[in-house]
Amino acid sequence: MTNFTDFLQSALKESFFNFTLYMVFGIAVFWLVWKGLKNVWRWRRIQPKSEQRKHFFSHDILYSFGSILLAGFLTGLITLLDQLGYMKLYWDINAYGTTWGILQLFFLLFFYDAYFYWSHRFMHHPKIYRWVHKTHHKSTDPSPLTIFAFHPLENLIEFLPFLVLPMIIPIFWPMLFLWQTLDLFNNLFAHMGYEIYPKNWVRLPFLNYKTASTHHNLHHEKFNGNYGLYFTFWDKWMKTEFKEYSERFDEKYLPDLIKTKR
Ligand SMILES: [Zn+2]
Ligand SMILES: [Zn+2]
Numbered sequence: 503m504t505n506f507t508d509f510l511q512s513a514l515k516e517s518f519f520n521f522t523l524y525m526v527f528g529i530a531v532f533w534l535v536w537k538g539l540k541n542v543w544r545w546r547r548i549q550p551k552s553e554q555r556k557h558f559f560s561h562d563i564l565y566s567f568g569s570i571l572l573a574g575f576l577t578g579l580i581t582l583l584d585q586l587g588y589m590k591l592y593w594d595i596n597a598y599g600t601t602w603g604i605l606q607l608f609f610l611l612f613f614y615d616a617y618f619y620w621s622h623r624f625m626h627h628p629k630i631y632r633w634v635h636k637t638h639h640k641s642t643d644p645s646p647l648t649i650f651a652f653h654p655l656e657n658l659i660e661f662l663p664f665l666v667l668p669m670i671i672p673i674f675w676p677m678l679f680l681w682q683t684l685d686l687f688n689n690l691f692a693h694m695g696y697e698i699y700p701k702n703w704v705r706l707p708f709l710n711y712k713t714a715s716t717h718h719n720l721h722h723e724k725f726n727g728n729y730g731l732y733f734t735f736w737d738k739w740m741k742t743e744f745k746e747y748s749e750r751f752d753e754k755y756l757p758d759l760i761k762t763k764r
Pocket of ligand 1 (some may be wrong): 626633639721
């Protein structure tokens with residue numbers, strides 16, 4: 503009973519936390535960037551022609567609230583499983599060696615990037631797409647309101663590694679939080695609707711393997727490519743990167759465009 507009460511408390515706390523994140527990074531950033539900076543940042547807009555088209559803001563908000571509750575309960579489940587001794591989550595950085603304590607962040611990022619790429623491609627399978635992933639693709643011109651707009655089944659698929667990995671390998675709690683924080687910012691930049699990465703990003707050595715905002719935005723616009731999350735490796739290896747990716751990125755930084763649109 504105590505465990506169940508703890509689970510419920512943790513689930514509600516996490517749901518409230520996710521709700522706060524959405525109010526700040528979803529709704530407040532949407533108002534700041536899409537309304538407040540609309541004219542100043544016009545030159546950064548990735549799909550300027552889509553402005554006249556219909557947007558699905560209330561759809562995105564509605565599904566985001568569903569995701570907030572579901573993610574809250576799934577995080578509550580992690581706490582419960584941890585209390586019951588099923589999780590290898592730890593607080594002492596030296597418990598499994600300092601090297602693993604620190605380097606696991608890279609493992610988590612690269613592992614999840616691969617998991618996301620393949621689960622994402624799976625959800626684009628013609629027989630599955632309309633039942634699960636279509637919800638997230640309703641916005642072909644995504645905005646910060648889209649960051650949590652997923653079908654419940656997609657939430658389950660994307661949350662699975664957070665639940666299963668700590669059962670198999672020892673994870674240092676602060677690294678799990680850091681991974682989730684980086685994931686949140688990556689998610690926000692991917693759905694910003696505005697290119698926020700600096701000029702020449704797609705050509706900078708090493709850094710060009712990090713996806714710019716245009717990368718995922720193109721995925722929403724054109725569907726059948728740019729499936730990657732944090733990095734561009736998988737799309738390059740599997741030849742699923744849109745050919746116009748760097749061109750579309752570069753056009754934001756054409757001097758005349760910056761001058762006239764600003
Ligand atoms: Zn997709
Ligand atoms: Zn998206």
